Amino acid sequence: MRVAVSGKGGSGKTTIAGLLARTLARTGRRVLAIDADPNPNLSIVLGLPRDHAFDLQPIPRDMAGGDGTRAAAPTSISTSPSLKSSAATASPPPTTSRSW
């Protein structure tokens, strides 16, 4: 399923999104967690170490394949190394084999 979590700043939105992602990942599902907040801190709730979280870079637009309104170059999310490093995947530390 594709879930978006919306709310005011400080509402607990990020905590809910991050823990939902980790909970779903614990069942062995492949979960992509997207931090679309311009003040990004989802990675902390996902459990990424702080120094790794600070190193995360935003996904370049061409890699994300445009805005979804036109045909875009094929983008393989699972095999793109840069995307892997910029999209925090919601596998908790004990199941890192599920990371991609």
Next chain:
Amino acid sequence: MTGRIEAAGVGCMCDPHAIARGLIMRAHSEADDVVTDMEAGLEHLSRGTVEYVDVLLIVLEPYYRSLETGSRAQKLAAQLGVPRIYAVGSKVRTDAERQAIADFCARHDLDLIAHIPYDETVPKADLLGISPLDLNPQSLAVQAIQDLAQTLDHRVRADHDGH
């Protein structure tokens, strides 16, 4: 992450919104689930960033401005055709707060599917820069969000099975 404001007074967030939308649309073929932490406020709704989601969770705190914002989010998401719009009470401390959220949702025809209690584990974890799940997996908020994941899974699956 799809964008980060690095300096005051420069740039805009058009690209991050478009990137998030594109990712949500495409990731479904690669991932079983996609969970997106949206920008605080309503801009992701006015821009249609949530166009491709199955579920929008509207997080409501028990105070007037939060509830009103939630109600506006509901209207915008309905206009976008988001198939499931659910409310989640957050930082709920008392029965009165729980009731206030429930009453508001009933008046606005918002489907309230969970209450996440206020839980000291969350600010404590935030102060340490770690996940509440790693600080105290048994804490009430963590447990409530795990229950919420199950509720969502059941609801979405029930809809799929019904079609």
